[in-house]
Amino acid sequence: DAGVIQSPRHEVTEMGQEVTLRCKLISGHNSLFWYRQTMMRGLELLIYFNNNVPIDDSGMPEDRFSAKMPNASFSTLKIQPSEPRDSAVYFCASSQGQGSAGELFFGEGSRLTVL
Amino acid sequence: SQKIEQNSEALNIQEGKTATLTCNYTNYSPAYLQWYRQDPGRGPVFLLLIRENEKEKRKERLKVTFDTTLKQSLFHITASQPADSATYLCALNTGGFKTIFGAGTRLFVKA
Numbered sequence: 001d002a003g004v005i006q007s008p009r010h011e012v013t014e015m016g017q018e019v020t021l022r023c024k025l026i027s028g029h030n031s032l033f034w035y036r037q038t039m040m041r042g043l044e045l046l047i048y049f050n051n052n053v054p055i056d057d058s059g060m061p062e063d064r065f066s067a068k069m070p071n072a073s074f075s076t077l078k079i080q081p082s083e084p085r086d087s088a089v090y091f092c093a094s095s096q097g098q099g100s101a102g103e104l105f106f107g108e109g110s111r112l113t114v115l
Numbered sequence: 116s117q118k119i120e121q122n123s124e125a126l127n128i129q130e131g132k133t134a135t136l137t138c139n140y141t142n143y144s145p146a147y148l149q150w151y152r153q154d155p156g157r158g159p160v161f162l163l164l165i166r167e168n169e170k171e172k173r174k175e176r177l178k179v180t181f182d183t184t185l186k187q188s189l190f191h192i193t194a195s196q197p198a199d200s201a202t203y204l205c206a207l208n209t210g211g212f213k214t215i216f217g218a219g220t221r222l223f224v225k226a
Contacts, residue, residue, distance in 0.1 A: 004158075031212050042218035043159070043204065056213055091158055095212065102147055102208055106158030 006092050006107035014115050018080040021110045023092030025073050032075050033093040033104060034067055043091070049075065082114045118142070119217040121205055127223045134192040136220045138205030141186060145207040148181055150190050153202045153219065162203075163190075195224045 005024040013019055025032055033048040047057040052069045060067070064083070069075045079086055089111045093104040120139045128134050138148070147166045151159035165172040165181040165188070172179045178191040192199050205217040 033214070035216075043216040045213065045215055048213060050212060055211065093158075102149065102164060102212065102214065103161045104149075104151075104159075104206075104214060106160070108156075108158050 004092055004094050004105050004107035006090075006110050008110055009108065010111045010113075012113045012115065013082055015083055016081045017114075018078065019082045019086075019112060019114075021077040021090050021092075021112070023075045023077070023107060025075070025092075025094040026105055027073065029094035029096050029105070030072065031095045032069060033095075034075070034077050035091040035093065036088045037091060037109070038088045046077070079112075082112075084114045087112055087114050119205060119207060119215065121203075121217040121220045123218060123220070125221040125223060127225065128195055130196060130224055130226050132195055134195045134199065134222055134224070136190040136203050136205075136222065138188040138190070138217055139186060140207060143186070143207055143209055144183075145209060147208050148179075148188050149206040149208075149214070150177075150179055150188075151204040151206060151216075153204055159204055159216075192222075195222075197224045197226050200224050 007022045031050050034046040035043050037043045046059045047067045049069045067077045089109040091106050091109045093106045095104050118141045149164045150162045152162055153159045163174055163179045165179045167183055176193045180189045200223050202219040202221045204219040206214050208214050
């Protein structure tokens with residue numbers, strides 16, 4: 001298995017532009033997590049899904065952020081409009097969910113820079 | 116408020132010694148606790164999971180303890196090697212599948 005795949009690995013954009021980050025889960029996993037990592041705040045949970053349904057989005061900073069899971073293997077995180085304070089590394093992680101030990105498998109992250 | 120605390124200062128040890136990292140938490144009652152390793156520019160990688168009814172878990176040179184009374188976990192790396200240098204993250208399950216992370220502790224193992 002190729003593991004969790006994220007794209008793009010690096011994104012540089014200007015303030016006000018729309019950013020879409022993508023994540024492909026490990027086959028057979030049914031829980032999906034989006035995290036954001038910065039030096040100041042560490043690894044913050046933004047939102048997580050179970051069986052394609054958003055379970056907890058309390059970590060989503062504001063309405064500019066949205067996440068979708070259109071099918072069991074794919075998710076997107078969208079920021080519109082982007083702001084410089086959104087600059088961070090965004091990680092996607094998946095797990096087997098129900099019946100699993102809770103281990104998360106992370107992608108390599110998408111480093112976002114908003115100028 | 117709910118908090119997970121890891122030593123923010125880097126830990127520097129000599130090769131061959133045992134590294135001990137600490138994770139303290141408040142206002143949580145996690146069903147389990149996990150430790151992850153993160154290398155620069157990479158995503159975190161799972162190392163060990165310990166459940167609330169377990170006191171200790173081992174895997175090769177790694178050992179984790181979990182004291183739900185003290186609300187503390189200790190992570191030990193015995194016979195440390197320079198390749199063990201990384202950031203180590205503590206993570207708590209806070210209900211359902213929700214998992215939150217501490218800020219991590221950087222470990223440097225000198226040859």
